[in-house]
Amino acid sequence: MKGILCIxxxxxxxxxxxxxxxDLIRTxxxxxxxxxxxxxxxxxxxxxxxSYSPEVKYTLNxxxxxxxxxxxxxxxxxxxxxxxxxxxxxxxxxxxxxxxLQLMExxxxxxxxxxxxVLSQPKEANKQYLKKIIAASAAIVVMTHTSAQxxxxxxxxxxxxxxxxxxxxxxxxxLDKKKLKEKYKVTGRCVLTTFGLLSSxxxxxxxxxxxxxxxxxxxxxxxxxxxxxxxxxxxIEGERYREMLKAKIEMLGITDYVRFVNLYxxxxxLLEYLQxxxxxxxxxxxxxxxxxxxxxxxxxxxxxxxxxxxxxxRELLKQDSGIIFDFKDSEQLSNSVxxxxxxxxxxxxxxxxxxxxTASTAWGNAAIAYARLFNETTETTIQQPQxxxxxxxxxxxxxxxxxxxxxFAMIQFAKGNRPDxxxxxTLDDNARALMALCGVYMDLKDxxxxxxxxxxxxxxxxxxxxxxxxxxxxxKDLQFTSQNYETGLEDSNGRVIMALGYFIxxxxxxxxxxxxxxxxMFCQAITTIDRxxxxxxIAFTLKGMCDYYSAYPSQKITxxxxxxxxxxxxxxxxxxxxxxxxxxNSLTYDNSIxxxxxxxxxxxxxxxxxxxxxxxxxxxxxxKTFTDDQIKVVSNQGWLQKxxxxxxxxxxxxDVAGTVIALNTFYKVFKNPNYLTKQHLAFSWFLGNNxxxxxxxxxxxxxxxxxxxxxxxxxxxxxxxxxxxxMARLAMNxxxxxxxx
Numbered sequence: 001m002k003g004i005l006c007i008x009x010x011x012x013x014x015x016x017x018x019x020x021x022x023d024l025i026r027t028x029x030x031x032x033x034x035x036x037x038x039x040x041x042x043x044x045x046x047x048x049x050x051s052y053s054p055e056v057k058y059t060l061n062x063x064x065x066x067x068x069x070x071x072x073x074x075x076x077x078x079x080x081x082x083x084x085x086x087x088x089x090x091x092x093x094x095x096x097x098x099x100x101l102q103l104m105e106x107x108x109x110x111x112x113x114x115x116x117x118v119l120s121q122p123k124e125a126n127k128q129y130l131k132k133i134i135a136a137s138a139a140i141v142v143m144t145h146t147s148a149q150x151x152x153x154x155x156x157x158x159x160x161x162x163x164x165x166x167x168x169x170x171x172x173x174x175l176d177k178k179k180l181k182e183k184y185k186v187t188g189r190c191v192l193t194t195f196g197l198l199s200s201x202x203x204x205x206x207x208x209x210x211x212x213x214x215x216x217x218x219x220x221x222x223x224x225x226x227x228x229x230x231x232x233x234x235x236i237e238g239e240r241y242r243e244m245l246k247a248k249i250e251m252l253g254i255t256d257y258v259r260f261v262n263l264y265x266x267x268x269x270l271l272e273y274l275q276x277x278x279x280x281x282x283x284x285x286x287x288x289x290x291x292x293x294x295x296x297x298x299x300x301x302x303x304x305x306x307x308x309x310x311x312x313x314r315e316l317l318k319q320d321s322g323i324i325f326d327f328k329d330s331e332q333l334s335n336s337v338x339x340x341x342x343x344x345x346x347x348x349x350x351x352x353x354x355x356x357x358t359a360s361t362a363w364g365n366a367a368i369a370y371a372r373l374f375n376e377t378t379e380t381t382i383q384q385p386q387x388x389x390x391x392x393x394x395x396x397x398x399x400x401x402x403x404x405x406x407x408f409a410m411i412q413f414a415k416g417n418r419p420d421x422x423x424x425x426t427l428d429d430n431a432r433a434l435m436a437l438c439g440v441y442m443d444l445k446d447x448x449x450x451x452x453x454x455x456x457x458x459x460x461x462x463x464x465x466x467x468x469x470x471x472x473x474x475x476k477d478l479q480f481t482s483q484n485y486e487t488g489l490e491d492s493n494g495r496v497i498m499a500l501g502y503f504i505x506x507x508x509x510x511x512x513x514x515x516x517x518x519x520x521m522f523c524q525a526i527t528t529i530d531r532x533x534x535x536x537x538i539a540f541t542l543k544g545m546c547d548y549y550s551a552y553p554s555q556k557i558t559x560x561x562x563x564x565x566x567x568x569x570x571x572x573x574x575x576x577x578x579x580x581x582x583x584x585n586s587l588t589y590d591n592s593i594x595x596x597x598x599x600x601x602x603x604x605x606x607x608x609x610x611x612x613x614x615x616x617x618x619x620x621x622x623x624k625t626f627t628d629d630q631i632k633v634v635s636n637q638g639w640l641q642k643x644x645x646x647x648x649x650x651x652x653x654x655d656v657a658g659t660v661i662a663l664n665t666f667y668k669v670f671k672n673p674n675y676l677t678k679q680h681l682a683f684s685w686f687l688g689n690n691x692x693x694x695x696x697x698x699x700x701x702x703x704x705x706x707x708x709x710x711x712x713x714x715x716x717x718x719x720x721x722x723x724x725x726x727m728a729r730l731a732m733n734x735x736x737x738x739x740x741x
Contacts (some may be wrong), residue, residue, distance in 0.1 A: 002038045002374065003080040003135040005109075007071075007086035010042040012050050014197060014231050016293055017087050017116060019127050021374065022166055022659035025055070027367040031687065036391045037080070040301045041441040043092055047235055062092055065175055068099045081690050083110040083138070083377060085370075089117060089478075093508060097129060104136040110381040112373065113137045117290050118147040120154055131155055138381045139373060143291045145169045146311035163373055167291050167312070168366035169300035171360045171700040172271055173399075174284045174416055178274035190218055190341055193277040194268065196228035196294045197350035199233045200241050203285040203308075203328060208245065210334035211254050213458055217338045223281075226261040226273060228274070274301035276294065278347070279340055282307035285327050294324075296361065301356035304347045306336045316479060320346070321353035335706040355416070359715055364695045388629050391687040393732055397447075397702030398440060400722050401433065405452055408478060409459035417701045425477040425493050427463045431499035436723045438503060457503075457514060457651035461494055461521060469531075470496050490532055491590075494540030498526050501544025505551045522548060526560065532656050535583050536590055539597035546600040558605060568594065572613055582641050583622035587640040589655060591621055591633075592662035599665060619667060622678060622688070630689055631682040636707075649710035653696060657724035658683045664731040683732055687723055698727050 006025060009018040022312040022461070025038050037256050041439035052059075058074065061067040075081055080585065084107060093100040104111060113133065119126065134140060134157055142148050150162050151157040181187050192214075196202060203223060203276035214221055225297035229239055234719040242260070249258050263576070265273070274280070280298035280306060295305050307313040307323035317324055323340070338442065340347055368389075375386045404411050404419045410433045411424040441449040462478075463470045472492040473483040500522040507515045518721050526545070532538050542564040549557045573585040583594050602611035624640060633655040634640045663679035686697040694713055696705050703717030704725035 001035060001037050002372065003039065004056070004077075004085055004379065005039050005075060005081045006084060006085045006087065006301060007041040008043060008085075009042050009092070010052065010056060010287065012052075013044075014044070016197070016230070017089055019291060020167070020740070021087050021115075023170075023363050023387050024366060024370065027168070027363040028370060031367045031392055032362060032371050032389060033392050035387075036371065039081075040173060041075075048231070062096060065096065065099050066490065067708075068096070069106075070104050076106070076108045076474070081109055083112065083374070083381070086111060088113050088115050088133075090119075101129065101132055101136070104133055106537065107136075110138040110377055111136060112139045112141060112377060114141040114366055115151075115290075116143070116149045117288060118142060120150045120289055122154060131157075134161070137161075138377050139163055141165050141373070143372075144311045144315050145245065146315060147290050150583065162296070163369075165369040165373070166361040167296055167542060168360045168363035169296045170271060171362050171364070171698055172275065173701045174302060174418065175272065175275055177276055180272055184273065185278060186222055186276065188220060188397060188552070190220050190223040190224050190278050191276055192279050192281055192337065193224045193226060193298070194281045194283065194294070195224075195265075195273070195275060196223070196292075197230035197264075198227050198231075198242060199230045201284060201286050201289075203283045204245055205248055206283045206285075206328050206330050206333060207281050208248050208254070208258070209330035210256055210337065212252055213331075213334035214337050214341075215254065215257055218341045219343075220661040222259055223258045224261060224273065224277070225258065226263075226265065226270070228262060228264045253645055271297070271301055274298050274303055277301070277303050279337055280305050281333070281337075283333070284308050284314065286310070287327065295356060300358040300362075302351040302355055304340055304350035305354065306333060306340070316357055317356075320349050321450060322350060322613060333489045348440070355715060356712065359713060360692070360694055362695060364688065364699070365693070368693050368695075372418070372693065378489065388681075389684075389689070390687065391684045393683075393736060394687070394697065394699050394729070396443065396697065396726075396729065398437070398726065399704035400698075400701045400717055401437070402452065402724065404511060404719055404722065405455060406435065406739075408569050409455060409474075410719050410723075414716050415704070416715060417698070417703050417717045421476045422479065423461065424473065426719075427460065427470050427472040427496055428693045429723065430459045430724040431492075431496040432727065434460070434499045435502050436726045436730065438506060438509075439727065442506070442509065443730065443733060451489065453510070456515070457517065461517070463496075464521055467703070468527045469493055470525070485544065487536070489542065490534045490537035494532065494534075494537030494544075497530040498540040498544035498547075499524065500525070501547035505547040507551045519552075528558065529564065535568060535594055538567050539593045542568070543600050546597075546604040551602050561601050561604055561606075565605075565607070568598050569609070569613060572617060577642070581616050582642075583617065587621070587624060587634045589634070589636065589652070590658050591625075591655065592618070592658040595621065595666050596658075596662040599669060603669065603688055608661055615666070615670065618662065625659065626678060626681065630691075631683060631685050632691070633659065649691075649708075651685075651708040653704050654724040655722040656682055657728035660728040661731045663735055667735060678740075679732070679735070683728055740741040 008021040009015050010019050011022050024325040028036060028213055030040060039057040040055050042052055042056045045063050054555050058071060103125050140161055143166055148162045149290040151162055152159060208670055229242055249255055273407050277646050280295060280303035282295040289310045295307055296342045305317055308327050309324050323338050371389050379386045395495055402430055409425045409430050411419045411421055412426050413420045421631050437449050465659050469492050471480050472489050473481040473540050475481050503518050529541055543558060545561050575582055595614045599614035633648040633651050636649040660679055660682045663675050667675040690708055704719045704721040706714040706716045706718050
């Protein structure tokens, strides 16, 4: 475990960088707590002293020259610190620039410095000062491409030393806007919002001057000004700026259209205010402000943005994700707001665009970027080889699955994290959900899950036909759709047999009448197995047969296990070639179930041939889907044909989850540590170990995104992906890393 000391302002101090540092550090610890230990050196002044939480190991009085020397010596002698991360803002060290530089040059630990502001076209003295800070740093982090370009153009910094890591944003479980407006007593109002610690640099008066024109076209408008006065400003001038704003509101006659929320809001409350907002206004008058956490938080809550042209806004608000207006130009602001309020379609388009852009900047993704930078810094400055990042296992979270299962059964698709009942239901999803929620019930021993398990069982019964087979597609009105007669249903039928077999193997854990019902459906269903020709449907059915056999062994089931397993062996022999050890002439979807089911059969009937083919074919699959430190499952855009190269992009959670589950099974049987290593690598795909280095699992909602593409993630959190993730997460409980037990 590597120790990091972060020199920064820190809560309870109220400032934007303190909030930034807290969010970043907590997320790194949450995701990589087994790899990094982070302590804080809190920046203070004689006027800003606080009592801190235990992670604050040091404090630095930025007004005291001797304190810089003390901290440098203590950090150099602290053997628990591997390197130092500094959050830099010019105001922190005003008047003490030389001694801060001395601190930088005295530190013997590698330093990564995060520039929250980068001044363009600097005076020569400022340029030389910053160049010395940069020379004393092992790496530099900025949050915009504009800041990176300024460093290269104006300060002659080599590109390789600069790392662009965007300002983090919070993942949000999007709530109903109408209900939120009721909660905060703004029902019927078009809400415009700005937030942040209040100071004259916010230029709130620009909005106030625009409001009369906005109100003429949109008389239901309400402007929320959220935030306390900045503590540093309050110490110097008290509430003078706020009082000036109140006087202007009176003078303009817009008292009924403006509301102050004079509080430093807790994050959950702030995010609710942003979710009820119709348009977010960012009116900073400082052209040197490089970034703002305020409007990216608003974007992550689905707010269309109207903003002044700071670099952060110019980069993010392109392509219909917001509108830029000139500094202090109230006319442009009023025109922009009226345009948006008059065009709901445009606001919706901006919302979707903003959510897509900020998804990659979620704090979890920022933590991944910083962790990768720490690894790189370790290699380049300490001359230690990089080690794979160890991702912490998230807690079990079934919130989204429960939300998707509020109706008759589990709904098929979602828009974002909102269930889309118009898409109806599928047998596939509810069969998976039955297995997953049984697993959760077994793990947590929580009786509340019985209601969901019974719901999925009822749906399966609803889909079973008189001949024992099942239909797959059911619309929102509980009618079977025409898709059932246009597409093959073999895989769906095999998957539900697998789910029923698993449920039956848990006999005694649930009411006997439920088990009896499952056995009745299972026995009816297996009368149809002679109609199965797809390798996957055979594999699903075979796995279900083996689970059933573990609870209710019989010669009849033994014979059927042999029948199905021999069919898979025949597929393998037919397609096997020198460099192709597989059951088909291509690798497509749900590949892992084929060797895994054959391994299940080998355990059930003690057949060495099945075991050998299962191991050989599975190792072949792993060779095709793993690099040294990452899984890359077969793309759903082209598949992987024998003797051909598959398409590079288009990875689905269901395929990764299947691999995680199969690796768990193979490790149980063979005790090959390579299987366990690969299982953790495969699961880390959900947590950010993929080619985009972005999270696929959303820990806030408990949902899983629907797919990983070449340049983006499909942000919808549908049933298949979410249940697949949960099944993979449950498989990780059997053999966690030692430090996860």
